[in-house]
Structures are given as structure tokens and as C-alpha cells.
Amino acid sequence: MCKTADDVPRGVGTGTITAAVRSLLPNHPVCNEALNLAKSSLPASILYHSFRVYFYAQAFMTIFQDTDPTDPTPASIARAEPHVLFVACILHDIGTSSVYDSVPERFEVVSADVAARLLRSHAIPEPAVRDAWLAMSLHTSPGIAERLGGTVRALRLAVRADFGSYPHPPAEYVPGGAEAMNAIRWQLPRLEVEKELGDSVANQAISDPQKAPKASWPGDLVRAKREHPGWDGVNKGF
CATH class of the missing domain: 1.10.3210 (Hypothetical protein af1432)
Structure with missing residues (x-):
């Protein structure tokens, strides 16, 4: 709930x-x-x-x-x-x-x-x-x-x-x-709204994959974060 x-x-x-x-x-x-x-x-x-x-x-x-x-x-x-x-x-x-x-x-x-x-x-x-x-x-x-x-x-x-x-x-x-x-x-x-929002969504979803279904915006952010592990700017999937 x-x-x-x-x-x-x-x-x-x-x-x-x-x-x-x-x-x-x-x-x-x-x-x-x-x-x-x-x-x-x-x-x-x-x-x-x-x-x-x-x-x-x-x-x-x-x-x-x-x-x-x-x-x-x-x-x-x-x-x-x-x-x-x-x-x-x-x-x-x-x-x-x-x-x-x-x-x-x-x-x-x-x-x-x-x-x-x-x-x-x-x-x-x-x-x-x-x-x-x-x-x-x-x-x-x-x-x-x-x-x-x-x-x-x-x-x-x-x-x-x-x-x-x-x-x-x-x-x-x-x-x-x-x-x-x-x-x-x-x-x-x-x-820094783009960075903070993208990071919040991706970090939540990495901890709980149910929050990032495939073919969703959260899923795109998680995929981009994993593809660019050293990147510290705005998530490339944003």
C-alpha cells in the first residue's frame, strides 16, 4: 500500500x-x-x-x-x-x-x-x-x-x-x-533536475527491478546507467 x-x-x-x-x-x-x-x-x-x-x-x-x-x-x-x-x-x-x-x-x-x-x-x-x-x-x-x-x-x-x-x-x-x-x-x-530525476529513477529500479519494466522509461534509464558505469552526468537515457 x-x-x-x-x-x-x-x-x-x-x-x-x-x-x-x-x-x-x-x-x-x-x-x-x-x-x-x-x-x-x-x-x-x-x-x-x-x-x-x-x-x-x-x-x-x-x-x-x-x-x-x-x-x-x-x-x-x-x-x-x-x-x-x-x-x-x-x-x-x-x-x-x-x-x-x-x-x-x-x-x-x-x-x-x-x-x-x-x-x-x-x-x-x-x-x-x-x-x-x-x-x-x-x-x-x-x-x-x-x-x-x-x-x-x-x-x-x-x-x-x-x-x-x-x-x-x-x-x-x-x-x-x-x-x-x-x-x-x-x-x-x-x-540539476535532469540529473537528480534520472538518478533517482534509475537507482530505485536497480535496487528493485520491478520498478523498471522493459520498454519503459525507467527501463531505459537503468539500461543506460549499466552501459555507461563511469558516467557521472545526466543519465544518457534521459
Whole structure:
């Protein structure tokens, strides 16, 4: 069983979230609990990445709804509530924390399970919980997540945008506009997120092969780490 905020030892994280960034978050108690969990469990680089992903994903959701006729999401599927999207984004990499080393699932699924339990504890409707779970569990699945639309597509493209394989959304679509983009640039620095995230995923999976199925992103990272044992930079499979 995956752990929730109540199970996590405090003081693990190193990131600082400024008042300016906090002011841009959805006003819902589930967001506060998700943020506390992320802050206590993740290194600053992955925490800041997760924040940037939220801002980008919210922007992509707006773009899909307002301007993108190619969005495959059926019109009957409602746009994700901001607080649900925030939980999905801020916790999408929580499974890489050492807190979850002993959970025998790939980190994407661990993250999705943690978020789903947290959302249910706040009486979030089950369709929204499932939407968040799918978005998180599929966020490293290229060519699939992009085609599913809605929250799944928004989270996937936001992750890609933060790692440079998809264009950043225009500032006017980001919650908080130019102010938020300025906060992203100066108050949520990249640090060494590619190295720390890649190392966290690969090291977990080397200790527990169940976390790195073949033909998965974790599997690619493990394979690259083994092929280049003396390499100390960003994992070549990233």
C-alpha cells in the first residue's frame, strides 16, 4: 500500500516555495496537503520542476479548450478542476522519493496511487480521481498520452515543455500570466533536475527491478546507467 502525507517523515525536502508562488495556487485544502507532501519528500530540483509542470499544464488545458481544434478529448469530458490538476502535477514524480523505495511498482504508478488516495481523502469525485491517476501513470508514455487528450495530454506536454521537447505555452495562458512566468524563471530554478530525476529513477529500479519494466522509461534509464558505469552526468537515457 502506498503512503500518504501522514506517513511521510518531515524535513526530507530542501525546496523553498515563496509567497509569490504560493499565491498562484488553487485555493483548496487538498493543494496544501499535496504541497506539504511534495516539499517534505522531494529535492528542490524535482519540486520546482513539478511546479513548473503545473503552470504549463494549466495553460495547455486552456489552449486545448479555447483554441485547439485538434484536441481529441470528447466535448463531454469536463476540463479538470485546477486543484485536481495541481495535485496531479505537484505529485507526478513523488514516487521517485526514497520514501517509496520499497513499493514494488514503477514510480509513475506509485505517484498516481499516492495522489489518488489523497484526492479521495478530500472527497474528490471518482471520475476526477481516475483522470488524475491516468495522467500521472502515463506521463512518460510518448505517443499515447498525447492522443488521450484532456488532463493526460496536458500533463504529458507540460513535462515535455519543461524538458525542452515541446514549446512552452504563451504567457497569457499560464495562471498568473507574465507574473507567473517571471516566478517560473527566477523563483523555481531548474538546478540539476535532469540529473537528480534520472538518478533517482534509475537507482530505485536497480535496487528493485520491478520498478523498471522493459520498454519503459525507467527501463531505459537503468539500461543506460549499466552501459555507461563511469558516467557521472545526466543519465544518457534521459
